[in-house]
Amino acid sequence: MTATGYVSTTGDSRKVNKTGDTMTGELTLPDSSPDQALNAASKGYVDTVAATKAAVTHASTHAAAGSDPVTLAQSQVTGLTAALAAKVAGPGASTDNAVARFDGTTxxxxxxxxxxxxxxxxxxxxxNLTDAGDLLVRNSHTAPTKAYRFRSSGGNLDTEAGGSDWYWSTFPNADFSGTQNTYMRWEAGAAIMHIMAEAQFKAGPFGARVHSIDGAGNKLGFHGAAPIAKQTVSGSRGGNAALASLLTALANLGLITDGSTA
Structure with a gap:
């Protein structure tokens, strides 16, 4: 590289010895830390060395035998101990989004x-979910239009719905997939209950049926008789044919036991 604005007395044009001279050649920095005489050093290298040296020197002065040891008053140690003791400690690991619980009574x-x-x-x-009061399930927290309420605060146990008809139905699968079987609809604005399935009246939950009302099939059955469709009474009223037909129809429904004789 050559310099302008400077005349070397030795004839060496590579030297730049005063402010204002211009270097016209390439300035090459070493690939690693400068380890040869007259190697140039980058600013980053110089800053790193300076910071490291300052940190080591500063820390050594605070050592037990250093020139500037750290001294804490008893009140400072006591205050630090009390502050650390008042901190809440966790388990060190947790489930993402899990609710934290207190462990013990401290x-x-x-x-x-x-x-x-x-x-x-x-x-x-x-x-299990245990609730000491009423359980309210709504379709919105801010502007609900319908809700369930399981109420234990009254004199009895109440299962209530508000704002919409209440449907009772089941699904074959736990994820509510498959065909929905709807059995009842309770109207919100009137004391009317709609039954869309066969209702069986029994002495126990799994006993034999006593009476049956099949709304879907439009059939009735009483006193253990299978539900059947509406019966037709035929025959002449002038004789016993109509009476015999009526007795047969009532017996088929299970309403009577026909013990009559001809």
């Missing part, structure tokens, strides 16, 4: 739980 130790609140607000509970 109020300073928390533990993981199986109650998870998703980012969408959904709550997943593994175990």
């Amino acid at each position: 109020g300073l130790v928390i533990q993981n739980s199986t109650v998870v609140i998703g980012d969408d607000g959904s709550v997943t509970i593994t175990g």
Whole structure:
């Protein structure tokens, strides 16, 4: 490289010895840390060395035998101990989105739980849900238009719905997939209950049927008789043919036992 604005007395044009001279050649930095005489050093290298040296030097002065040891008053140590003791400690690992629970009665130790609140607000509970008051399920927190209420605060146990008809139905699968079987609809604005399936009246939940009302099939059955369709009474009223037909129809429904004779 050559310099302008400077005349070397030795004839060496590579030297730049005063301010204002211009270097016209390439300035090459070493690939690694400068380790040869007159090697140029980057600013980053110089800053790193300076910071490291300052940190080491500063830390050594605070050592036990250093020139500037750190001294804490007893009040400072006591205050630090009290502040650390008042901090809540966790288990070190937890389930993502799980609700933290207190462990013990100190109020300073928390533990993981199986109650998870998703980012969408959904709550997943593994175990039983115990409620000491009424349980309210609504379609909106801010502007509900329909809701269920399981109420224990009254004189009895009440299962209630508000704002919409209440449908009772089942699905074959736990994820509510498959065909929905709807059995009843309770109207919200009137004391009317609609039954869309066969209702069997029994002495026990799994006993033999006593009476049956099949709304879907339009059939009736009483006193253990299978439900049948509407019966037709025929025959002449002038003789016993109509009476015999009526007795047969009533017996088929299970309403009577025909013990008459001809």
